[in-house]
Amino acid sequence: MIFRRNLSLRWKIPLRVMGAVLGTAISVTAALVVWEYDEMRLNLEGHAKSLGRVLANTLVGPVLHDDIWRAYEILQSARETYPAAPELHAEVVLITDADYKVFVSSKPREFPIGSSPATKGGAYAQLRSGSVGGDAMAQRVLEPAGSPVYFVMSPLVADGVALGHVILGYSKVSFMPRFVGLVKRAALVTVLVLLIIAPISWVWASRTGEPLLRLAEAMRRVPGELAESRLTDLPKSGDEIGQLAEAYQRMVGELKDKQELERQMVVSERLAAVGRLTAGIAHEINNPLAGMLTAINTYQRHGSGNDPLALSTLSLLERGLTQIRHTVGALLVESKAKDRPFAPEDVADLLILAEAEAHGRGIGVVVVSELHQPLALPATLMRQILLNLLLNAISAAEEGGGVRLLVEPGDRHLRLAVTNDGDYIPQERMDTLFEPFATTSDRGHGLGLWIVYQIVQQLAGEIEVESLPGYTTFKVDIPYGNTV
Amino acid sequence: MAGEAARATLIISLMFPSDRTLLRTRRRRLLLALASLPAWPAAATSADGAVVRIGLTPVFLDDQVSFLGQWRAWLEKKLDRAVVFVQRGNYREISDLLRAGKIDFAWLCGYPYIRHRREFRLVAVPLWRGQPLYQSYLIVPADDHKTHSIGELRGKVFAYSDPDSNSGFLYPQYLLLQQGERPSSFFARTFFTWAHRKVVEAVGVGLADGGAVDGYVWETLAEGRPDLTAATRIINRSPLLGYPPFVARSDIPARDLEQFRQVLLGMQADPLGSELLGRLRLDGFTVGKPALFDGIAQMAERVDGK
Numbered sequence: 001m002i003f004r005r006n007l008s009l010r011w012k013i014p015l016r017v018m019g020a021v022l023g024t025a026i027s028v029t030a031a032l033v034v035w036e037y038d039e040m041r042l043n044l045e046g047h048a049k050s051l052g053r054v055l056a057n058t059l060v061g062p063v064l065h066d067d068i069w070r071a072y073e074i075l076q077s078a079r080e081t082y083p084a085a086p087e088l089h090a091e092v093v094l095i096t097d098a099d100y101k102v103f104v105s106s107k108p109r110e111f112p113i114g115s116s117p118a119t120k121g122g123a124y125a126q127l128r129s130g131s132v133g134g135d136a137m138a139q140r141v142l143e144p145a146g147s148p149v150y151f152v153m154s155p156l157v158a159d160g161v162a163l164g165h166v167i168l169g170y171s172k173v174s175f176m177p178r179f180v181g182l183v184k185r186a187a188l189v190t191v192l193v194l195l196i197i198a199p200i201s202w203v204w205a206s207r208t209g210e211p212l213l214r215l216a217e218a219m220r221r222v223p224g225e226l227a228e229s230r231l232t233d234l235p236k237s238g239d240e241i242g243q244l245a246e247a248y249q250r251m252v253g254e255l256k257d258k259q260e261l262e263r264q265m266v267v268s269e270r271l272a273a274v275g276r277l278t279a280g281i282a283h284e285i286n287n288p289l290a291g292m293l294t295a296i297n298t299y300q301r302h303g304s305g306n307d308p309l310a311l312s313t314l315s316l317l318e319r320g321l322t323q324i325r326h327t328v329g330a331l332l333v334e335s336k337a338k339d340r341p342f343a344p345e346d347v348a349d350l351l352i353l354a355e356a357e358a359h360g361r362g363i364g365v366v367v368v369s370e371l372h373q374p375l376a377l378p379a380t381l382m383r384q385i386l387l388n389l390l391l392n393a394i395s396a397a398e399e400g401g402g403v404r405l406l407v408e409p410g411d412r413h414l415r416l417a418v419t420n421d422g423d424y425i426p427q428e429r430m431d432t433l434f435e436p437f438a439t440t441s442d443r444g445h446g447l448g449l450w451i452v453y454q455i456v457q458q459l460a461g462e463i464e465v466e467s468l469p470g471y472t473t474f475k476v477d478i479p480y481g482n483t484v
Numbered sequence: 485m486a487g488e489a490a491r492a493t494l495i496i497s498l499m500f501p502s503d504r505t506l507l508r509t510r511r512r513r514l515l516l517a518l519a520s521l522p523a524w525p526a527a528a529t530s531a532d533g534a535v536v537r538i539g540l541t542p543v544f545l546d547d548q549v550s551f552l553g554q555w556r557a558w559l560e561k562k563l564d565r566a567v568v569f570v571q572r573g574n575y576r577e578i579s580d581l582l583r584a585g586k587i588d589f590a591w592l593c594g595y596p597y598i599r600h601r602r603e604f605r606l607v608a609v610p611l612w613r614g615q616p617l618y619q620s621y622l623i624v625p626a627d628d629h630k631t632h633s634i635g636e637l638r639g640k641v642f643a644y645s646d647p648d649s650n651s652g653f654l655y656p657q658y659l660l661l662q663q664g665e666r667p668s669s670f671f672a673r674t675f676f677t678w679a680h681r682k683v684v685e686a687v688g689v690g691l692a693d694g695g696a697v698d699g700y701v702w703e704t705l706a707e708g709r710p711d712l713t714a715a716t717r718i719i720n721r722s723p724l725l726g727y728p729p730f731v732a733r734s735d736i737p738a739r740d741l742e743q744f745r746q747v748l749l750g751m752q753a754d755p756l757g758s759e760l761l762g763r764l765r766l767d768g769f770t771v772g773k774p775a776l777f778d779g780i781a782q783m784a785e786r787v788d789g790k
Binding site (some may be wrong): 066067068069072104109113114189302 | 589621641643672675676677678686689690691692748
């Protein structure tokens with residue numbers, strides 16, 4: 001039962017269809033066989049009755065004249081076999097007198113003249129006066145229960161007096177071969193029909209189940225492999241399965257969007273936390289740092305200044321502290337209050353800077369700029385963004401590959417896109433891509449994207465990475481007009 | 485059959501109850517009924533000598549239409565007269581026709597000849613196995629191994645061929661009388677088959693527990709249809725008795741009688757005649773004397789005078 005319930009639709013639908021086909025075939029066959037059987041019985045009875053009538057009419061003379069031999073000859077001729085219908089062949093023909101004593105029979109050894117057929121027992125026991133019911137002057141069919149023989153009795157009537165009976169005994173057994181033949185024929189036809197219908201039904205049923213199977217297969221992948229699940233070839237049709245597939249696709253799409261959003265939120269929150277932390281630390285470092293650098297400067301300018309060891313030490317300290325200030329400064333990008341607008345010349349400058357870097361590795365840099373007039377965006381920060389993205393792209397590009405910069409000022413947004421054809425960024429790096437020191441590149445210090453991120457944040461823009469095998473694109477979208 | 489009759493301008497009616505189909509039997513009965521109509525006026529003119537009428541029965545002649553056709557043609561050629569075979573289902577009808585002078589000759593059993601010997605004239609007696617003699621056989625079914633004499637058939641069913649047959653009726657009657665039995669009540673049931681061959685069949689299938697049959701018919705049948713005779717067993721053979729003779733009506737002209745007798749006696753010497761005799765398994769004819777039938781006469785006296 002459980003097995004049956006758990007059986008895959010791959011089998012369940014075809015098996016059920018096969019069951020229905022088989023059931024239909026069997027019941028139609030059975031109905032035909034029953035109908036045919038009835039027909040055969042009716043035919044036989046009609047034949048037996050007419051034969052009985054003919055015999056009864058013919059035998060009146062011989063019986064009246066006690067002409068046993070003539071009666072016997074007539075019986076023999078009446079028992080001719082019909083090879084096409086062996087069941088029409090009477091097993092035995094008895095002519096009895098009014099007391100059911102044999103006048104003559106077609107089987108003289110079994111039913112000798114003058115004997116009573118009832119002494120033979122079995123079905124014949126009924127053939128005695130008093131046992132046979134019904135109208136003695138009418139034809140009767142005597143079918144003793146559980147007997148392999150049944151009788152068709154026709155009265156021998158002369159001048160309104162019943163002289164005796166013509167009793168045709170038919171074997172139900174001889175009926176069987178014909179019936180078995182009929183059943184065999186019907187079974188053969190059924191099998192032939194099934195041979196044609198069954199494969200068609202099987203294929204058809206399998207096709208009906210197949211979309212459901214695909215849908216089930218796709219659903220099994222949720223939520224682990226959403227992308228794969230989404231790519232599954234689902235049925236496209238207007239029926240319920242098609243609707244189901246469509247709804248499923250929609251659901252998977254929404255799930256995927258939600259997952260993506262959650263991931264982005266996690267990244268954004270982490271970046272925000274990192275930003276707050278670095279800003280705090282930078283602030284705390286910057287104040288004493290400024291004091292220390294001022295003190296060193298004052299000492300260098302106004303100190304005794306003769307001690308060479310002190311001077312070299314202070315110089316060392318100054319260099320170190322300056323490096324700290326640069327690093328902290330890089331971590332904490334601050335927009336300057338006053339800046340000039342971002343102009344087409346800036347893009348040209350950046351191209352010159354980037355080409356110098358790209359030239360060494362044979363990388364082509366293409367710039368497509370729609371910027372023809374200055375925009376109300378801080379030029380320094382914008383240059384920083386573009387320079388960082390371009391340098392990153394050049395270092396990621398294949399040897400002899402290409403980098404493409406798109407600058408596209410929109411209605412209220414400036415859209416930037418930097419594409420390279422290098423290796424794509426694996427998913428696990430995506431999440432920490434913008435974090436400071438996250439990259440362990442031998443060239444960069446891992447702060448480039450962090451700076452880009454902070455600037456974009458400050459400018460209330462959006463940054464998006466799309467990385468697929470063969471190309472990686474950083475898209476930046478910055479609103480202008482209300483800033484600066 | 486009908487075509488044959490038309491050509492001869494006279495109609496031969498055959499009544500050989502067929503052992504094949506009911507339909508054929510009925511058709512023949514119908515033919516018999518139709519055929520008997522024109523036969524009578526024709527018979528009435530027989531006295532002028534234009535046509536020789538010979539009565540036959542199927543009691544020992546089997547259903548041999550083609551044989552009878554050839555034999556009739558042969559007789560016509562030899563007699564130089566038209567020959568008509570008048571066939572009836574039993575000896576009684578033939579002997580009645582002969583006594584009434586409606587036929588000229590008849591092939592009868594010795595028993596009716598003896599009964600009416602003052603009205604009939606003996607023409608010739610066939611020779612079977614070289615003698616004008618034959619026997620009656622009493623037979624039982626082959627699967628009955630116990631019965632060895634007619635006395636053991638008491639209360640059984642017995643088949644006779646014809647009530648005017650010597651071998652098929654008179655002999656068993658006589659035998660029973662000799663044993664002190666009353667033939668009329670000895671058997672539980674008796675019936676006539678009107679042909680010797682059918683006695684063999686009736687006993688063979690077990691319809692009758694015993695039967696009396698012409699030994700000549702049994703032996704001839706044993707050659708052609710051994711399956712029929714093999715189903716029977718002979719339990720008694722009668723003494724040798726006079727073979728069924730050809731007889732003539734009493735008022736037959738001497739010339740006609742002699743002519744017919746000579747034709748029969750010469751049959752053996754004639755090539756076609758001997759071939760025809762061969763088909764009957766007969767050797768020829770002999771003049772025969774009435775004394776040949778004394779044995780039958782003796783039995784008839786005992787049976788009829790009981």
